[in-house]
Amino acid sequence: MTHAHIDLAVIGGSGLYQFPGLENATRQSVDTPYGPASGDVVIGDFAGRRIAFLARHGESHTLPPHRVNYRANLWALHHLGARRVIGVNAVGGIRHDMGPRTLVVPDQIIDYTHGRYTSFCDVEGAEVRHIDFSEPYTSSLRVALLEAAKRADIAVIDGGCYGATQGPRLETRAEIARMKRDGCDLVGMTGMPEAGLARELELDYACLALVANFAAGCGDEAEISIEEIFAHLAAATAGVPPILAQLLK
Numbered sequence: 001m002t003h004a005h006i007d008l009a010v011i012g013g014s015g016l017y018q019f020p021g022l023e024n025a026t027r028q029s030v031d032t033p034y035g036p037a038s039g040d041v042v043i044g045d046f047a048g049r050r051i052a053f054l055a056r057h058g059e060s061h062t063l064p065p066h067r068v069n070y071r072a073n074l075w076a077l078h079h080l081g082a083r084r085v086i087g088v089n090a091v092g093g094i095r096h097d098m099g100p101r102t103l104v105v106p107d108q109i110i111d112y113t114h115g116r117y118t119s120f121c122d123v124e125g126a127e128v129r130h131i132d133f134s135e136p137y138t139s140s141l142r143v144a145l146l147e148a149a150k151r152a153d154i155a156v157i158d159g160g161c162y163g164a165t166q167g168p169r170l171e172t173r174a175e176i177a178r179m180k181r182d183g184c185d186l187v188g189m190t191g192m193p194e195a196g197l198a199r200e201l202e203l204d205y206a207c208l209a210l211v212a213n214f215a216a217g218c219g220d221e222a223e224i225s226i227e228e229i230f231a232h233l234a235a236a237t238a239g240v241p242p243i244l245a246q247l248l249k
């Protein structure tokens with residue numbers, strides 16, 4: 001079944017497994033040519049609009065970043081009628097002003113992942129396409145997201161380079177030092193291939209990155225604890241619904 005209209009799709013990352021405040025919600029299990037998505041797509045009303053929500057890691061966080069079926073997720077949202085997608089991603093901060101609980105709308109990506117299905121062309125008989133990816137996020141959606149955050153009175157940093165790592169382990173200090181030299185400001189495990197696949201489907205796509213911790217060697221801690229990551233994430237996630245409510249206005 002294809003929905004007539006979905007105003008926005010949201011892919012929730014770590015710490016965002018259900019969309020708070022969704023009303024009249026129904027669940028859609030979508031059969032995709034690429035296998036199962038991370039779970040059902042939950043469609044409901046939020047801020048007077050129709051949104052589709054999908055938990056990237058599954059609703060009980062059972063899928064590690066390298067096992068997420070990014071193709072199925074994007075295909076399912078597109079199939080249900082979504083044309084704009086916000087990816088919410090937990091990240092580590094590399095840049096000094098991107099400490100825990102900071103919200104960032106990145107504008108660039110460097111992909112360090114490997115062994116993932118990165119393209120819808122990666123299927124026998126599919127047409128080979130070389131999409132332009134100079135600007136990996138949709139500029140108009142980025143701007144709308146930044147303006148929404150301003151109206152919601154929630155501080156968000158405009159721009160930054162998202163370095164996508166393979167995970168699920170966190171990085172070594174040397175890996176982060178290299179990423180910093182490369183120009184990365186943030187590090188996360190799920191930003192790619194999601195953004196590239198969204199572009200292949202001609203979906204508008206932007207990322208709302210939530211900083212959970214300073215990346216390895218960037219803060220004062222000798223080690224990064226998972227408890228700390230989730231505590232900071234919970235705080236940062238609280239900003240997501242008010243920003244998206246403004247985006248939908």
Ligand code: HPA
Pocket residue numbers: 090091092093165170171187188189212213214215216229
């Ligand atoms: N590295 C990679 N991904 C992450 C991190 C990190 O430090 N924190 C949250 N997601």
